[in-house]
Amino acid sequence: MNIAVIGTGYVGLVTGLCLAQVGHYVTCIDIDTNKIDQLQKGHSPIYEEGLDKLLRENRQQKRIEFTTDYDMGLADKQMILLAVGTPQKNDGSADLGALFSACRAIAEHLSTDVIVVTKSTVPIGTNERIQDYIKQHAVNNNAVSVVSVPEFLRQGSAVQDTFHGDRIVIGGENTEAVETVAEVYQPFNIPIIKTDLRSAEMIKYASNAFLAAKISFINEVANLCERAGANIDDVSRGVGMDKRIGNHFLKAGTGYGGSCFPKDLSAIIAYGRKVEQPLSILECVQRVNEKQMDILAGKVSKRFRGLKGITIAVLGLSFKPNTDDMRNAPSIPLIQKLIENGANINAFDPAATETAKTLLSDKVFYYETIDGALKGADCSIIITDWKEIIDYPIKLFKKHLARPIIFDGRNCFSLKIMKENGMEYYSIGRPAIFPIS
Numbered sequence: 499m500n501i502a503v504i505g506t507g508y509v510g511l512v513t514g515l516c517l518a519q520v521g522h523y524v525t526c527i528d529i530d531t532n533k534i535d536q537l538q539k540g541h542s543p544i545y546e547e548g549l550d551k552l553l554r555e556n557r558q559q560k561r562i563e564f565t566t567d568y569d570m571g572l573a574d575k576q577m578i579l580l581a582v583g584t585p586q587k588n589d590g591s592a593d594l595g596a597l598f599s600a601c602r603a604i605a606e607h608l609s610t611d612v613i614v615v616t617k618s619t620v621p622i623g624t625n626e627r628i629q630d631y632i633k634q635h636a637v638n639n640n641a642v643s644v645v646s647v648p649e650f651l652r653q654g655s656a657v658q659d660t661f662h663g664d665r666i667v668i669g670g671e672n673t674e675a676v677e678t679v680a681e682v683y684q685p686f687n688i689p690i691i692k693t694d695l696r697s698a699e700m701i702k703y704a705s706n707a708f709l710a711a712k713i714s715f716i717n718e719v720a721n722l723c724e725r726a727g728a729n730i731d732d733v734s735r736g737v738g739m740d741k742r743i744g745n746h747f748l749k750a751g752t753g754y755g756g757s758c759f760p761k762d763l764s765a766i767i768a769y770g771r772k773v774e775q776p777l778s779i780l781e782c783v784q785r786v787n788e789k790q791m792d793i794l795a796g797k798v799s800k801r802f803r804g805l806k807g808i809t810i811a812v813l814g815l816s817f818k819p820n821t822d823d824m825r826n827a828p829s830i831p832l833i834q835k836l837i838e839n840g841a842n843i844n845a846f847d848p849a850a851t852e853t854a855k856t857l858l859s860d861k862v863f864y865y866e867t868i869d870g871a872l873k874g875a876d877c878s879i880i881i882t883d884w885k886e887i888i889d890y891p892i893k894l895f896k897k898h899l900a901r902p903i904i905f906d907g908r909n910c911f912s913l914k915i916m917k918e919n920g921m922e923y924y925s926i927g928r929p930a931i932f933p934i935s
């Protein structure tokens with residue numbers, strides 16, 4: 499099928515390339531000329547494992563093209579995917595400005611009957627509005643059917659998730675359009691759930707809200723473990739082995755971040771308020787997460803009796819490993835707080851440094867290696883559990899740091915190894931380790 503994807507970010511680019519890989523002809527459209535320039539030259543503007551290979555192969559096979567030109571991009575397409583951002587507004591609700599601007603472009607360039615598939619995460623009722631909006635602004639009488647196919651990929655494993663997702667949700671009021679979308683996705687061989695538009699929209703928000711709740715839950719238990727003298731790693735394992743609970747998203751840490759959980763939680767909470775059905779559990783989930791982001795700064799400050807003048811090697815900046823994405827990364831408020839309180843920051847990240855430079859204080863020093871960031875620092879804070887950081891030899895922490903002290907926000911290392919290496923080690927939900935003197 500000839501498909502257009504509007505919005506060539508994490509979701510749009512990955513979806514476009516994966517659809518091309520299973521044999522469709524895809525045109526990705528974006529208003530960001532820089533991004534499209536890079537893609538036209540064969541370079542991916544984002545970091546995702548497997549993406550470069552897909553880009554290379556599908557450009558060679560002429561199954562994918564990139565443009566900023568809606569005229570060319572939408573011509574002769576039977577299906578148009580909407581994958582633009584839906585960021586958070588000041589009041590917590592979703593900003594649908596980019597989405598409706600893309601819908602306007604669809605309406606103005608309509609030349610055949612099309613199915614519009616919404617991949618962007620949108621509040622309940624939005625797909626009905628999209629249907630009405632395009633109809634109202636359409637330049638001719640072509641039929642438009644809006645179908646909701648919410649996206650569940652995770653950054654860091656986006657390609658793998660697209661080919662091996664748990665389910666594909668297809669919501670729509672037009673049965674024929676729903677069946678056509680199901681055929682397009684059939685080569686992925688993933689279970690498909692067909693439903694109405696509003697339920698599809700709700701499935702996406704309810705899924706993210708549940709996962710965020712699991713994270714805040716285990717973080718609260720972790721904080722309790724510290725007071726109780728228990729070990730959250732064992733507690734998580736023991737709890738997660740119960741099949742009714744499951745072991746995913748039970749890893750204690752410095753809280754969730756990223757481009758989805760914070761904004762999607764805010765949006766569903768805002769929607770609940772609007773329809774006078776407040777979501778009190780989710781309001782708590784948000785509060786717990788905000789508090790959790792402060793935990794490491796508090797531990798460092800307590801250990802050094804203040805932060806003024808100390809140098810901290812911060813390892814990992816992206817909101818999670820295997821991505822260069824810094825949106826709502828816990829590293830941002832943490833580093834801001836450390837700097838405000840007088841600390842000097844040496845930072846290392848395998849992929850997010852360039853983005854970080856545009857977001858963090860210009861007082862941060864960036865290093866290309868972990869060695870460089872650690873050299874002479876008073877302690878190290880680990881925020882993102884990149885493999886490079888987990889695999890970094892403990893003896894090198896000891897060699898390069900001025901004092902052998904680690905604050906680990908992701909519980910990367912075993913307490914036993916820290917003890918054996920004579921490190922002073924603070925993690926989340928586990929007893930602190932002090933060198934034997």
Ligand SMILES: NC(=O)c1ccc[n+]([C@@H]2O[C@H](COP(=O)([O-])OP(=O)(O)OC[C@H]3O[C@@H](n4cnc5c(N)ncnc54)[C@H](O)[C@@H]3O)[C@@H](O)[C@H]2O)c1
Nearest residue numbers: 505506507508509528529530582583584596600618619649
């Ligand atoms: N990133 C994820 O992990 C993820 C997972 C599931 C769902 N989602 C949802 O998918 C949507 C997209 O997220 P993302 O992370 O890919 O966003 P992104 O910011 O990476 O990409 C959005 C792209 O849309 C482009 N754009 C904006 N307005 C446009 C317009 N009028 N015409 C053409 N292009 C336009 C931007 O330039 C940008 O390249 C959001 O609603 C998000 O909540 C994201």
